[in-house]
Amino acid sequence: MSGDAVVTVEGVSKLYRRMASGFRFRTLKSALLERSLVRDLEPQEVIPAVREVSFSVAPGEAFGLIGSNGSGKSTLLKLIAGILEPTEGRIAVDGRVSALIELGAGFHPEISGRENVYINGAVLGLSRSEVADRFDEIVAFSGLEDFIDEPVKNYSSGMYVRLGFAVAVHTDPDVLLVDEVLAVGDEAFAHRCVHRIEAMLARGKTLLFVSHTLPLVEDLCDRILWMEDGFSRMIGEPRRVVDAYRDAVAQAEGRRHREEKEEAETEAEAEAEERPDRWGSGRARLREVRLLVDGAEGYALSTGSSAVFALDVEAEEELEDFVFGIAIRTPRGVEVWGTNTELEGYRPGRLSGSTRVQIHCPDLRLAPGEYAVDLAVHARDGAPYDYRRGVFTFTVSASRSSTGVYEPRHRWEFGPGVEWDETG
């Protein structure tokens, strides 16, 4: 890496270490009782947040970080700020770092803005008098003159950012780390911040900037690092990196849409497969079912032809409680017609041995299309003996096409003034 770099990041990885899965509920008592004190303090689960990232930033450079949520940008900033320690690799920062990482970070909610400014200054290494010297400037920049003695818990998120930014830039850092927070402030304040940052850069100070506001990053930064899954995907000239990132986001978005659609389709199929098409206790069985068209077995008919649904039934034992049923559905599951002996007033007496049941439809006026048939024999309370769903399908064709499922007998009649060149 170049010798005059202000920030040097070399092969840095960060693994977030989780304690044992139930670690939120761990108690010292149980740790002592189970003699697992040492083990409980060992990390159990490791989540890589930043992986083998290297880059360096020169004085006066504005360096941008972009990438989707969870890509490791903020972790990287926290590492550079020194809030987190890298698991592997080396980070060197030459000079004083001021970090504006998260909304309200470093503020104590219960105490006044004024005291928080002093605390922040002290954390950044300024003495009380140094903070006092800059205090008026800080307050003026933040525009919070009227609220500076209020506890900061009463501040709006915009006010948090104003104060945080004001403190961060007025402590005169050599390196300023800013994470997204500018998006919270209003337009005017954002302008003031950008202005201030540009002035800092002109004085040879360095900026590391994380944002999802791509035009702002592109505009402000000299170089951009695009992070993906903790890896550094691309470093370089802003325009090029932002364009590549946008492309990738668009592609991923398209892929996600396709995947979601496919997933929905396979789910529907799986669901259809899971449903059995025959069930029941088997006390009576539909041994064979056929469609007879004009007296012969066939599964293609035309609108208005006569059809017979023929069921060969066999009762395992003598039954006194039985109902025969039929339903015709479209392939998409819309029921066209359904009935059973119970609905039509047949009181069951006795069913025994092998026999035949036929449903005659002398004039089946279905619209052209494909239909599926469910046939069943069951008890009067609905308990199935043999329920066969989609047991066969048949097609209805017609010389003339129509839509829907039903074609009533019909004719057209026209008054005077309606003339046709040709009639059906």
Added chain:
Amino acid sequence: MLARLLRFRGLLLILTGRELKARYRGSFLGFFWSLVNPLLLLAVYTLVFDIVFQARWGGAEPYSVFLVTGLFPWIWLSGSLLDATGSLLENSGLIRKAVFPAEVLPVVTVLAQLVHFVLALPIAGVALVGARLFDYPVGGWSVFGLPLAMLVQLPFVAGLALALAALNVHFKDVQDLLQNLLTLGFFLTPILYPLSSIRQVPWAWAIVAANPATPYIQIYQDLLFAGVWPAVSLWLRALGTSLLAWGFGCWVFARLRNTLVEAA
């Protein structure tokens, strides 16, 4: 650790000041409220032991004056540890999201409690002067050793505070356990009774004498009550315990430091 704390002394002072201000919140009476608790304890123990039980221990007359000299340093210890234990979790916003020296927080609670201790000293002073007026041979020039006693006790309190604060981030019941341990510790420290009074019961004497908090209390009792300069061996024991506790606290804190940010 010490170097870091010294580097952030400005922060220590500001935060300690804040802590005190929050306690005494603006009102002049606020300061007196902070004296109510020790005074109440003092009154209750005096009532129970001196008046109800009519306990008479050699070398503990007048009883309430004897009590004051041990009770106030104990309150510094127990109050500090109780406050420090929760200090990291209460301020997790500071240490997770900003560049913040976490070790400052438990030390701040110790310093704030030290200020309470100092502010309560006039009560002890009044008690001593009062006892003198009744010709009890308490106090004397040795009271000027008081700052030294505090200085020796400080690393003991701060070390334990650091260790407890860091452990509490990982084990949420440290605070509850501590509460019980402190209650036990209070009775196993010669505060309500002089150590010499249980010499006839060797096992009890052994336990109390082995209590690491005992030498500190004895030093205060020697300086303020008995009016004698504590034996060199007593000073050395206290100093040794302090250095051990400080070393232990720094070691625990340093070991857990990297996990604090992620777990707090």
